[in-house]
Amino acid sequence: MEKPCVLVPALGPKGIYQCFIPCIEEHFTTVTYEEFEKKQENFAEMIQAVFVWGCGLQVNKKLLQTLPKLQVVANGGVGVDHLDIPLINSFGVKVCNTPHVVDNATADIGMTLMLASARKILEGHDFSKYHESVYLAESTLGNDVSGATLGIIGMGRIGYKVAKRANSFEMKILYHNRNQRKEEEERAVGAVYCEKIEDLLQKSDFVMVVVNLSPQTRKLIGVKELAMMKPNSTLINISRGLVVDQDALVDALKRKVIKAAALDVTYPEPLPRDHPLLSLPNVIVLPHMGTHTVETSQVIVEKMISNTLAVLNGEQPPDEVKI
Structure with missing residues (x-):
């Protein structure tokens, strides 16, 4: 046949x-x-x-x-x-x-980006390859993930799997969602609901974006939202590039409004090699490898x-x- x-x-x-x-x-x-x-x-x-x-x-x-x-x-x-x-x-x-199908792999890449950014993994790798001294610079000091506060924007299937992983790292978990999850689901991962996104942004050491792209979420994270984040916080995007205003992000990173960003998604994908995000030392950019x-x-x-x-x-x- x-x-x-x-x-x-x-x-x-x-x-x-x-x-x-x-x-x-x-x-x-x-x-x-x-x-x-x-x-x-x-x-x-x-x-x-x-x-x-x-x-x-x-x-x-x-x-x-x-x-x-x-x-x-x-x-x-x-x-x-x-x-x-x-x-x-x-x-x-x-x-x-x-x-x-993609839930676990995408949640894994979210945790990977958070850990790599917080612990300066790329800087450590580059030091091992190119070091001219045996001493690590002060700039290679990372931050603890365990005990830090993770704010998850979008607690759907993938966001919930991120919360499960973060809970194992003894992180404090906040989340913002269109609808609050059931109490037993929150309790299982130790998550606290933030009805207002600004509450989450102001309290989180790491902010992970895990929403679908829609007219309502397009450039959900822009100048206003970045300004609400802690100066020592990191933005992680594993959703869609257009959920974050990239021009606003570049400006926020240059002016140290936030400490760092770790992105699996951008617009366009991949970014042009001369894009300013790629030249910033406090940014990790992947070519949309979440399910790869x-x-x-x-x-x-x-x-x-x-x-x-x-x-x-x-x-x-x-x-x-x-x-």
Whole structure:
């Protein structure tokens, strides 16, 4: 029996890594976007699914109009702010994502960034590589994480997993959320609810942003919010780059309004090499690596496959995104 055809952004570093391709090709015939552009007339009637992985493939009106047999767009990851879901649905095409899979890996990267920033891990590594003296400079003194106060903005699934990890470090945990969690959930991680975000900002040594990107959260952290933070505090962003006003952050770091920042997400991604954030000594910037592990990526691919097969078999996919 002929396998259904799926359009993928690319194979390799520009798209889906080669190590995950055998799993996909067990169920589908893959067509890369480059192949599709070269021989559109050969593939347009064959493609029934599109895999969105990273930023290598834009599902826009033009593409949708060229794929009459398309039934499903499967997104690798939770966030779907890069997809125009009403537009895609208007073509009779379902959209699926991969929720819950990324929670642990993203919470891990949040803790990693906090610890690396607080304990000056990069400075220590550079000293080991380039030292001209055997003595550590005063500037390499870090800060204790244990016993410090962590403010979590956004206590959803990932935020709660961050709280669990932070609780193991004996941190004091504050959180701000649209809705307060149940008392037993708060008690389990020792978290205290802050109805007003300013209360959290003013009291936290570390502020970790773990919200979804929406019109309400766009530039949620700006000049006003940064000014409310402690001068010795650190901002950690593991949500989406646009949740933080980067110009305001650069200014706050230069003027020492806050002590440091550790970012897994920026806008754009990756940042241009001459971006001012990359030249500041009190900043760690990662190229959106929160879910970038073998294990998590494998499960993401498997969920993309199962969602796609469900749609193509006329079944309800487990992870359809509805607006």
